[in-house]
Amino acid sequence: MSAAGGNDRAALAHPSARALRWNALLTAALLGVITVLGASLAERHLTRRIDLSEDGLYAVAPATRRIVDRIEDRVVVRLFATEEVADGQYALRTARVRAQLDELIALSPESFELQVLDPSVSSEARKRAADARFRPRQGRGGGLGGGASEEVWLSLELGYRGRTARIPEPMPWQFETQFASRLHGLLSDRRIGVGWFGAPLDPPPEAGDDPQSRIAATFSRFSYVRSRLAEDRRDIEVRGLAEGRPVPEEVDVLFVVRPGAVHPRAAYEIDQFVQRGGRLVVCLDDHDYSVLTGAERPGGEGLEGFEQSALHRALKSWGAEVSRQQIWDKTWRTRRLQFNGGRWALVNDPMVITVREGGLSDEVPPTQSLREVQFWWAHPLATEGMVPTPPGVVRTDLVTTSDGSWLNQRVFQLPRSAMDVTRQLANLQRRTDPGRFTLAAAFSGRFPSPWAGAEAPEPAESIVGAPPAAGVPRSAEVDSTVVVVGDADWLRDPQDFGAPIPALFSEGGGRLFAENLVDWLSLDEELIGLRSRVPTPRPLRDFVGEEEAKLGVFEADPYETETERAERARKADRARGRARRRQWLTMLYPALGALLIVGLFGALWNGLQTRSARTSGRGGDA
Amino acid sequence: MTGLARPRSRVLPFARRELRSAFESPVAYVAIGLFVLLLPALFFFLGYPVGVVPLPGLWEGGQASLIVLFHWLPLLLAFVVPALCMGSWSEERRAGTEEVLLTYPVSVAAVAGGKFLASWLLAFLMTALATLSAALTVAALGDLDWNTVWVGLLGAAFLLAAYVAVAQCLSAASGEQLVAFLLGALALGLAWSLPLFVRILPGGLAGLLEAASPTQHFLGSAARGVVDLADLVYFALVAIAALGVNVLLVEGRRCRR
Numbered sequence: 051m052s053a054a055g056g057n058d059r060a061a062l063a064h065p066s067a068r069a070l071r072w073n074a075l076l077t078a079a080l081l082g083v084i085t086v087l088g089a090s091l092a093e094r095h096l097t098r099r100i101d102l103s104e105d106g107l108y109a110v111a112p113a114t115r116r117i118v119d120r121i122e123d124r125v126v127v128r129l130f131a132t133e134e135v136a137d138g139q140y141a142l143r144t145a146r147v148r149a150q151l152d153e154l155i156a157l158s159p160e161s162f163e164l165q166v167l168d169p170s171v172s173s174e175a176r177k178r179a180a181d182a183r184f185r186p187r188q189g190r191g192g193g194l195g196g197g198a199s200e201e202v203w204l205s206l207e208l209g210y211r212g213r214t215a216r217i218p219e220p221m222p223w224q225f226e227t228q229f230a231s232r233l234h235g236l237l238s239d240r241r242i243g244v245g246w247f248g249a250p251l252d253p254p255p256e257a258g259d260d261p262q263s264r265i266a267a268t269f270s271r272f273s274y275v276r277s278r279l280a281e282d283r284r285d286i287e288v289r290g291l292a293e294g295r296p297v298p299e300e301v302d303v304l305f306v307v308r309p310g311a312v313h314p315r316a317a318y319e320i321d322q323f324v325q326r327g328g329r330l331v332v333c334l335d336d337h338d339y340s341v342l343t344g345a346e347r348p349g350g351e352g353l354e355g356f357e358q359s360a361l362h363r364a365l366k367s368w369g370a371e372v373s374r375q376q377i378w379d380k381t382w383r384t385r386r387l388q389f390n391g392g393r394w395a396l397v398n399d400p401m402v403i404t405v406r407e408g409g410l411s412d413e414v415p416p417t418q419s420l421r422e423v424q425f426w427w428a429h430p431l432a433t434e435g436m437v438p439t440p441p442g443v444v445r446t447d448l449v450t451t452s453d454g455s456w457l458n459q460r461v462f463q464l465p466r467s468a469m470d471v472t473r474q475l476a477n478l479q480r481r482t483d484p485g486r487f488t489l490a491a492a493f494s495g496r497f498p499s500p501w502a503g504a505e506a507p508e509p510a511e512s513i514v515g516a517p518p519a520a521g522v523p524r525s526a527e528v529d530s531t532v533v534v535v536g537d538a539d540w541l542r543d544p545q546d547f548g549a550p551i552p553a554l555f556s557e558g559g560g561r562l563f564a565e566n567l568v569d570w571l572s573l574d575e576e577l578i579g580l581r582s583r584v585p586t587p588r589p590l591r592d593f594v595g596e597e598e599a600k601l602g603v604f605e606a607d608p609y610e611t612e613t614e615r616a617e618r619a620r621k622a623d624r625a626r627g628r629a630r631r632r633q634w635l636t637m638l639y640p641a642l643g644a645l646l647i648v649g650l651f652g653a654l655w656n657g658l659q660t661r662s663a664r665t666s667g668r669g670g671d672a
Numbered sequence: 673m674t675g676l677a678r679p680r681s682r683v684l685p686f687a688r689r690e691l692r693s694a695f696e697s698p699v700a701y702v703a704i705g706l707f708v709l710l711l712p713a714l715f716f717f718l719g720y721p722v723g724v725v726p727l728p729g730l731w732e733g734g735q736a737s738l739i740v741l742f743h744w745l746p747l748l749l750a751f752v753v754p755a756l757c758m759g760s761w762s763e764e765r766r767a768g769t770e771e772v773l774l775t776y777p778v779s780v781a782a783v784a785g786g787k788f789l790a791s792w793l794l795a796f797l798m799t800a801l802a803t804l805s806a807a808l809t810v811a812a813l814g815d816l817d818w819n820t821v822w823v824g825l826l827g828a829a830f831l832l833a834a835y836v837a838v839a840q841c842l843s844a845a846s847g848e849q850l851v852a853f854l855l856g857a858l859a860l861g862l863a864w865s866l867p868l869f870v871r872i873l874p875g876g877l878a879g880l881l882e883a884a885s886p887t888q889h890f891l892g893s894a895a896r897g898v899v900d901l902a903d904l905v906y907f908a909l910v911a912i913a914a915l916g917v918n919v920l921l922v923e924g925r926r927c928r929r
Binding site: 073077078081082084085086088089090092093096097098099100101102103104105107108109136137138139141142145586587588589590591633636637639640641643644645647648649651652655656659 | 692695696701704705708709712716730731734735736737801802804805806807808809812813814815816817819820822823869870872873874876877878879880882883884893896897898899900901902905906909910912913916917920924
């Protein structure tokens with residue numbers, strides 16, 4: 051063995067500090083690379099995910115699986131997406147949608163054919179995207195400086211048996227619902243038709259900057275719910291009923307919203323639609339109010355007008371009648387904004403009722419999966435005892451108020467302040483006991499026609515020619531379902547006044563209720579399961595409300611004296627103080643408990659250590 | 673090779689030693705106490721004002737959920753964990769006890785494993801106490817989804833494993849406690865802030881940064897009650913890699929002696 055060979059072996063056995071440092075550096079770099087690669091491989095290939103949360107929003111819904119299981123042929127999924135996105139945010143959005151799409155396709159890979167087209171680089175793909183009316187979004191371009199803007203494409207088209215459905219803007223946080231509902235529509239042979247009659251067909255208020263126009267803009271409109279329903283269904287304006295034109299054949303579900311004084315022939319056509327098996331949703335309501343000022347819309351007919359109509363008589367003969375009285379629900383009252391003397395005021399309004407669990411029926415799908423629905427200035431349905439249902443018709447109450455509700459005469463001016471509400475509530479409480487009232491009910495069965503054995507009413511004069519001749523009125527030949535709701539505001543467009551609490555209207559659960567109703571009435575219950583995927587509201591306890599109730603702050607006499615008012619203010623202050631104290635105690639008790647555990651553990655630990663040290667010391671001495 | 677045959681018997685004595693020294697000084701109690709008060713206080717009153725959509729505090733939001741508290745965890749722990757781990761190796765070096773430690777007939781991996789286990793247990797105890805005390809408050813106020821709490825704690829355990837391993841690795845790389853803390857807080861703080869740069873970074877880099885961010889891996893799944901295998905593997909890989917580098921650094925010093 052040579053001396054050089056011996057030195058080499060020694061160098062290998064005892065490497066120098068420099069060699070060791072390089073070694074460590076290289077291994078560290080290698081470990082870093084392995085970590086990054088391993089993490090991205092895991093991200094791509096380890097798709098095992100278990101959603102243990104109670105809401106289960108992060109796993110594929112059973113309804114989606116059922117819809118995918120119904121595919122008989124191949125569904126062609128065309129993803130129009132820019133592959134190289136310079137804008138980081140859009141790149142992540144594309145990646146998230148793509149990941150979810152892959153997950154959905156993986157449910158049944160043989161049922162889907164995925165085609166990825168990039169309109170940014172292919173003129174053919176661009177033409178197809180333009181044919182589908184897809185539009186790119188403008189990204190900010192790459193680099194820290196922002197760079198030039200770029201077109202970012204992300205849209206989806208589904209093709210099945212010659213039919214197509216499109217998702218122009220896939221949203222990562224609701225992509226599954228978007229995909230499954232489009233797929234569901236695609237698998238159906240025809241699209242459900244939703245007809246509208248009544249207030250939704252009224253001309254929109256004049257746009258303008260003057261105060262009157264601005265107030266007019268706060269009266270009710272119904273375009274939001276209609277447009278949402280029209281995403282997967284046909285939206286049909288039903289006109290010409292009074293002139294003797296029947297409800298179009300393609301209408302499956304007809305919404306009659308705040309109808310007013312319906313012409314007798316229109317009422318007859320609606321009745322005959324039901325007699326043919328068509329499904330009807332009637333939303334009866336009083337005059338239209340401006341949520342901003344509380345003023346009535348001029349020229350409205352309200353329930354008085356409706357009560358004169360033949361449609362009212364028809365509904366009453368089926369067991370449905372809506373009272374003119376208004377419901378005040380103390381338990382499920384809701385905060386709303388009121389424009390009061392040039393200032394915004396928050397009113398805890400018992401006439402704005404947010405119906406929650408306990409008020410939504412568990413028996414039928416449209417309300418089973420709902421969390422809450424908001425009703426504004428609603429009217430009760432008469433009980434079955436007061437207006438009996440005819441033989442062969444079954445009534446199911448869908449929505450009821452809380453037990454703490456009262457009926458009040460119609461108010462001509464909405465309560466303008468909290469004090470106003472308190473006074474009127476106290477007055478009601480003195481007069482009658484609280485009760486529970488029905489806000490919406492479904493009637494199913496064969497409905498007797500009020501025109502059975504008689505002739506159809508004469509149509510109104512028409513300028514578009516003679517209507518088709520009316521046949522012999524049909525009566526109770528086929529099953530149908532009629533839903534009657536004592537409010538129309540749950541369908542109204544949401545309004546945002548730039549203030550902290552906008553008027554939610556249909557966004558307070560009404561839109562979901564409407565979509566569920568349509569799916570239930572058109573026998574399409576899978577979508578209800580899909581739509582119910584929203585986080586469960588988990589409200590905190592209202593300590594202030596509880597303490598106020600305990601101290602009886604709301605049970606004041608409306609004609610109280612100055613002394614009594616001062617006493618009530620003192621009580622309210624005391625309630626707030628007690629609520630604050632309870633809040634603090636609820637926060638402090640667990641934290642102090644945790645600190646106590648740590649302290650006790652420390653004392654025990656150190657005690658044991660001292661004892662063992664003493665023992666070993668004594669042992670050492672011995 | 674007893675060390676290879678029974679590695680646990682080598683790791684546990686070091687973990688016990690570390691825990692004993694931690695619980696003998698009042699620093700651990702003060703740190704735990706402060707954390708138990710601070711984290712719920714931020715959750716109750718401040719909310720989470722970071723990011724595109726600031727989250728309201730418990731009282732303002734009015735919902736019985738711990739999601740805001742879990743949002744705070746990656747950020748707070750990015751500073752608390754380096755503070756807990758700063759002395760793990762650097763203090764041994766400064767006091768000269770590292771030389772004694774390394775003369776024991778055990779592998780450096782066992783010593784590093786013991787130190788890691790002890791710090792991880794301490795950090796997890798602190799996090800669990802703070803989270804559970806806040807959870808008890810929320811459960812008394814509303815209908816809390818306890819499943820998300822348990823899954824969140826599981827995710828926090830993995831997040832802590834990665835944080836502790838990185839902080840200890842940086843403690844092993846520096847000779848001073850303060851330097852170890854600053855390096856650890858800087859590294860973990862940067863890792864936490866990665867998703868904030870996503871909006872201004874080009875596409876590919878944004879995706880890479882998001883994949884590398886512990887915040888995203890924790891908040892995207894465990895904090896919402898979802899057990900995602902890919903996220904757990906990510907945390908495990910980071911912890912193993914950081915521990916590996918830690919062992920290499922200390923082994924290098926041992927060989928030089």
